[in-house]
Amino acid sequence: MFGIDKMANCEELPTRRLLMMSTTSTSFQLKAEHRKIEGGSSSKRLRKQGRLPAVVYGQGIESTSLSVDAREFINYVRYKGLTDVIHLAVDGKKSIPVMIKDVQRQDANWLHVDLIKIDKNKPIKVRVPLEYIGTAPGTKSGGILDIQETSVEVEGLPDHIPASIAIDVSSLDISEKLLVKDVPWPEHVSLLTQADIILASVVLPSTLEANDEASSQAVAQETEATS
Structure with a gap:
């Protein structure tokens, strides 16, 4: 994925509502x-x-x-x-x-x-999948929703670990990005993923293609340097 945070005119979003699935244990x-x-x-x-x-x-x-x-x-x-x-x-x-x-x-x-x-009384570290919900307005104006993270790492007691975390992108417009620090995370667990990591953004197709090409070239150059 490309670094949308390096693009011009990108503004951080206000805090967005985050929905979380039930964490109640079913004793399966x-x-x-x-x-x-x-x-x-x-x-x-x-x-x-x-x-x-x-x-x-x-x-x-x-x-x-x-x-x-x-x-x-x-x-x-x-x-x-x-x-x-x-x-x-x-x-x-x-x-x-x-x-x-x-x-x-x-x-x-x-x-x-x-x-x-596991010990149900001791915290554990685990990656929890993210579920993106809603329709970003920017996609109706020609933008593309670019999802850069599909999971985050959290730490907490086993019974408090959610099955997944749903993130609402329904306010995300073109050139806007959603960072880890922009969303409220579930109670009773500690977020270990860095706060400045980009979760998702809406970009124009030309920007996405240009950054993907730059990323591919960087990977190719790194491969040549190590071969």
């Missing part, structure tokens, strides 16, 4: 089974059986290979997102609180998920 319990590591073929076989290979690790537990019901897990993530607390029960034993650390996907196929054990 995910049932898992131990699995043996037998090479890549075993993972393929599990996926054909409707199971999703997984691993859980974290403080106080050994790294353990698991499998979970693929449909149940994927439907839950689509509904609640990637930042919710999950209660993981392995082989019918007492559940432990975990969060999704990483998901491996190839196109529309879910391949593997990493789960990490």
Whole structure:
């Protein structure tokens, strides 16, 4: 993405309303089974059986290979997102609180998920996706909404981490930009992303093309210098 903050006549926006999805925990319990590591073929076989290979690790537990019901897990993530607390029960034993650390996907196929054990009484750092809502007036005047950040990093107790944060761009006109510091962020979490980072802006097509070309040239020059 190009640096719109370097363009002339760009004015900072006043504080804008930010909408946040509910952070209430649903105490979802995910049932898992131990699995043996037998090479890549075993993972393929599990996926054909409707199971999703997984691993859980974290403080106080050994790294353990698991499998979970693929449909149940994927439907839950689509509904609640990637930042919710999950209660993981392995082989019918007492559940432990975990969060999704990483998901491996190839196109529309879910391949593997990493789960990490957490302490619900200790803050964690996580990236939360941003959801841009509304129609920027500048786009009705020939401008293009240029989204530069799709997530921000926050720190807070697991139950306070939102599934996503929705940002209203309905007041964004041509040559205006929205910075991290321009929006009020959710209570009970600390924002770790730098305040002067640009989230989104509305620019003219010619400006976008010129800056994209400049960015491509800079990358090419850097590649040549390091080769």
